[in-house]
Amino acid sequence: MALTDDELDRYARHIVLPQVGGVGQNKLKAARVAVIGAGGIGCAVIPALAGAGIGRLTIIDDDLIELSNLHRQPLFRTADVGQGKAPLAAAFVAAQNPFVDVRAIAERIDPANAAALLEGHGLVIDGSDNFATRLAVSDACVGLAIPLVSAAAIQFQGQIGLFQARPCYRCFVGDAFDTEDCDTCAEAGVLGALTATAGGFAALLAINFIVGIGDDQSGKLHLFDGERLTWRTIAIPPDSACRICGSA
Numbered sequence: 432m433a434l435t436d437d438e439l440d441r442y443a444r445h446i447v448l449p450q451v452g453g454v455g456q457n458k459l460k461a462a463r464v465a466v467i468g469a470g471g472i473g474c475a476v477i478p479a480l481a482g483a484g485i486g487r488l489t490i491i492d493d494d495l496i497e498l499s500n501l502h503r504q505p506l507f508r509t510a511d512v513g514q515g516k517a518p519l520a521a522a523f524v525a526a527q528n529p530f531v532d533v534r535a536i537a538e539r540i541d542p543a544n545a546a547a548l549l550e551g552h553g554l555v556i557d558g559s560d561n562f563a564t565r566l567a568v569s570d571a572c573v574g575l576a577i578p579l580v581s582a583a584a585i586q587f588q589g590q591i592g593l594f595q596a597r598p599c600y601r602c603f604v605g606d607a608f609d610t611e612d613c614d615t616c617a618e619a620g621v622l623g624a625l626t627a628t629a630g631g632f633a634a635l636l637a638i639n640f641i642v643g644i645g646d647d648q649s650g651k652l653h654l655f656d657g658e659r660l661t662w663r664t665i666a667i668p669p670d671s672a673c674r675i676c677g678s679a
């Protein structure tokens with residue numbers, strides 16, 4: 432798959448990097464990535480991936496834009512309140528980079544439809560705001576053998592991890608949250624700039640994974656403290672009793 436002259440110009444600052452080069456840029460072009468949630472995390476992830484030249488980007492979100500979203504969701508304007516997030520985020524991508532095949536799915540992802548919506552993607556990035564969705568996405572990713580970048584931000588805390596087969600995200604959070612469909616941001620609050628930090632990190636993790644830059648990050652959870660402005664990394668142990676990946 433050759434890059435056109437326009438693509439060589441557009442991605443010149445990538446291609447000059449020895450860790451990326453033409454080979455890495457072609458890996459990004461060949462990648463099919465699904466982003467769950469066009470909220471605070473998604474609004475950082477989506478333009479970063481589109482700018483990087485991800486070949487196909489699927490944006491899944493059934494939410495409508497609310498005024499209280501705008502402090503952390505810079506893809507949307509005041510005049511957009513009441514409109515759907517997925518189609519507007521997709522329109523942003525289409526204008527940002529015509530080389531990205533972007534698709535908007537304005538559906539709520541759940542255990543019944545997750546596998547069908549995610550099948551065919553090589554990577555899923557979950558920036559949804561509730562445990563029920565995150566667990567449904569994770570379970571489907573394990574079943575389909577799709578790597579998952581999970582990113583979350585609440586109050587001043589950010590957490591981002593890459594999950595491949597085992598340990599899975601369910602090993603990390605357990606089974607207690609499947610029915611708890613709370614909007615954690617609404618209840619607990621979140622600093623707007625924190626979602627950009629966590630989302631930007633998730634995009635970097637995803638791009639490094641696709642291109643093959645750096646060490647294997649599977650099973651590591653990166654935690655950001657937005658008050659102390661510090662990062663730390665912990666290893667997530669596989670849960671031997673996990674009902675999704677435990678018997679694998």
Ligand SMILES: [Zn+2]
Pocket residue numbers: 597598599600601602603670673674675676677
């Ligand atoms: Zn598991």
